[in-house]
Amino acid sequence: MNDLTRTTITSIEAAEWCGKKHNDLLKDIRRYVGQLAEGKISHGDFFKETTYQDVNNQTRPCFLVTKKGCEFIAHKMTGQKGTEFTARYINRFHEMESGKLPCPLNPQIASSVAELGRVTERIMRKQGSPAYKIAEAFKLECEQFGIQLPADFVKVPDYEQLSLTELLR
Structure with a gap:
């Protein structure tokens, strides 16, 4: 998982970039995971389910989203929001790959x-x-x-x- 967290963003951040509520993006990702499973395609290269602690110290669901996962989400979006999401994820992953952006913390x-x-x-x-x-x-x-x-x-x-x-x- 350590390698995975170094090459992912959270679904919370992805939702913000999409202009969606986090719960709505979670539903979308779960639908994608189900569709991939139907096609006998592993979703692990795209999304990994995990949790985080919210401000009230309650455990909440989220996903780690890989670069491929971001590409997947971007291909589902159109218009201005799709363009902005694509630009943000491309910039973020280039920063991570070049070492300019610290890796996410445990x-x-x-x-x-x-x-x-x-x-x-x-x-x-x-x-x-x-x-x-x-x-x-x-x-x-x-x-x-x-x-x-x-x-x-x-x-x-x-x-x-x-x-x-x-x-x-």
């Missing part, structure tokens, strides 16, 4: 990072920190564990992006 470490993020959020909210500052702190915490979040993870409000020269005009 579930225990990922759970610890998530808990650290929850604690940080709770403390910062009590101190009145805005959402984008909490996101910046979480991004820094992730980077300390070798987790690279997307460049647009932190969305600074427009009013915070004004420069001093713009204010003096």
Whole structure:
């Protein structure tokens, strides 16, 4: 499984890229797995069922999606969303293959990072920190564990992006 997690994304991330609810993508993937089984084609090259811990520490289902799995999903999509999904998965897998993107963490470490993020959020909210500052702190915490979040993870409000020269005009 270690090799598999180094060459996969989660169905959670794939659902976000597809613009779908995670549960809807899970249904789609389960349908694909069933159809592959009917054709006597192994689904292991595409999808591997696993679980994750949600914010309430409950175990939830998800899939690890390989590059082939992403191609499979992309071939089922059309239009703008299909184009965007394809571009995102191609970029992500090229980053993983070139070593520019750290490999996903094992579930225990990922759970610890998530808990650290929850604690940080709770403390910062009590101190009145805005959402984008909490996101910046979480991004820094992730980077300390070798987790690279997307460049647009932190969305600074427009009013915070004004420069001093713009204010003096």
